[in-house]
Amino acid sequence: MATLLLLPGDGIGPEVCAEVRRVAAVLTPDLTVKEKIYGGVSYDAHGTPLTDDTLNAALGADAVLMGAVGGPQWADAPRDKRPEAGLLALRKAMNVYANLRPAYCFEALADASSLKSELVSGLDLIFVRELVGGVYFGQPRGIEDLGDGQKRGFDTQTYTTAEIERAGRVAFELARGRRNKVHSAEKSNVMESGLLWKQVITDLHKREYADVELEHILADNCAMQLVRAPKQFDVIVTDNLFGDILSDAAAMLTGSLGMLPSAALGDPGKPGLYEPIHGSAPDIAGKGLANPLAAILSFEMALRWSLNRTAEADRLTAAVNAALNGGARTRDLGGALTTAQMGDAVLAAL
Ligand code: IPM
Ligand code: MG
Numbered sequence: 001m002a003t004l005l006l007l008p009g010d011g012i013g014p015e016v017c018a019e020v021r022r023v024a025a026v027l028t029p030d031l032t033v034k035e036k037i038y039g040g041v042s043y044d045a046h047g048t049p050l051t052d053d054t055l056n057a058a059l060g061a062d063a064v065l066m067g068a069v070g071g072p073q074w075a076d077a078p079r080d081k082r083p084e085a086g087l088l089a090l091r092k093a094m095n096v097y098a099n100l101r102p103a104y105c106f107e108a109l110a111d112a113s114s115l116k117s118e119l120v121s122g123l124d125l126i127f128v129r130e131l132v133g134g135v136y137f138g139q140p141r142g143i144e145d146l147g148d149g150q151k152r153g154f155d156t157q158t159y160t161t162a163e164i165e166r167a168g169r170v171a172f173e174l175a176r177g178r179r180n181k182v183h184s185a186e187k188s189n190v191m192e193s194g195l196l197w198k199q200v201i202t203d204l205h206k207r208e209y210a211d212v213e214l215e216h217i218l219a220d221n222c223a224m225q226l227v228r229a230p231k232q233f234d235v236i237v238t239d240n241l242f243g244d245i246l247s248d249a250a251a252m253l254t255g256s257l258g259m260l261p262s263a264a265l266g267d268p269g270k271p272g273l274y275e276p277i278h279g280s281a282p283d284i285a286g287k288g289l290a291n292p293l294a295a296i297l298s299f300e301m302a303l304r305w306s307l308n309r310t311a312e313a314d315r316l317t318a319a320v321n322a323a324l325n326g327g328a329r330t331r332d333l334g335g336a337l338t339t340a341q342m343g344d345a346v347l348a349a350l
Helices: 013-027 040-046 051-061 084-095 108-112 160-174 191-208 219-228 241-252 294-303 310-325 339-349
Strands: 003-009 031-036 063-068 098-104 124-130 141-147 151-154 181-186 213-219 235-238 261-263 272-275
Touching: 003 013, 003 051, 013 031, 013 063, 013 310, 013 339, 031 040, 031 241, 051 084, 063 084, 063 294, 084 272, 098 160, 098 241, 098 339, 108 310, 124 160, 151 219, 160 181, 160 191, 160 235, 181 191, 181 241, 191 213, 213 219, 219 235, 219 241, 235 241, 261 294, 272 294, 294 310, 294 339, 310 339
Parallel strands: 003 031, 003 063, 063 272, 124 235, 181 213, 181 235
Antiparallel strands: 098 124, 098 261, 141 151, 261 272
């Protein structure tokens, strides 16, 4: 039977993952749900944010669902042992190169956005963020001493043809099942890696995806367009760093960072890594205030993209919609429900 590995991690991670567990028990009782230690709590217990045992369990699962990693208490941990380093190592080891980050506006929440509701009502876009390359992993990197009281910090942005192509392919395939439009965002006006990005996407499009509408957009203009007229977008493919930044901006359009899931996918047949986009929110951790919907919707993506359970995924989407339409709101959405009460609302709708 299929296995879902939960990595609750730090901060609000355990609280929101507990709600995923409850939903899974009702929706997919035959699914084996396992759990492993990960993140800052793993560093405290084992001296590393990602133990071999946890990594092997992840590589052997059908899907991995992460809660959150990080918190101020690990700010002084050695750089390669910080919770975030564990996350990057996990993404790299699982080779989940295509990070799908949807930003859609639940109708009941159109008024919760910082933008006017007519700009976001009906919004449905998705990022394909390249996740295992670029400046996040490029070598060389470091901080060197220049000897005169000065230092020099440097990172390397690098992309190969193959890395760009596999991310591009995911975006074009995705667009075919949606509104058939891809924006490719880079800085080809300034960066060599951006120029190559644009050339490779152009060639791939001409060769294999000429039926899909393609538009190149400079990443800074993309940021501007996202807050000016976000509904013009369908699929946006971009590199690791631009994808990190642009997807946070897009997430906020939908009302709350507490609503948005993500899926990181590698080659077909390999386990996907599912994460709510929100962080560990240390300020509210352990208080039962966190919105579990991003985690629950990440489970929905796991059902759809890794576990082949489309019918259950559809049921879960409908249940979340029903809960919201029924007025269920955690604090981030202007309401007063606790984490578990929001879970109750989804379970009731199921
Ligand atoms: C994200 C996060 C991570 C990233 C951090 C926690 C390393 O911001 O998933 O967007 O930068 O990729
Ligand atoms: Mg981010």
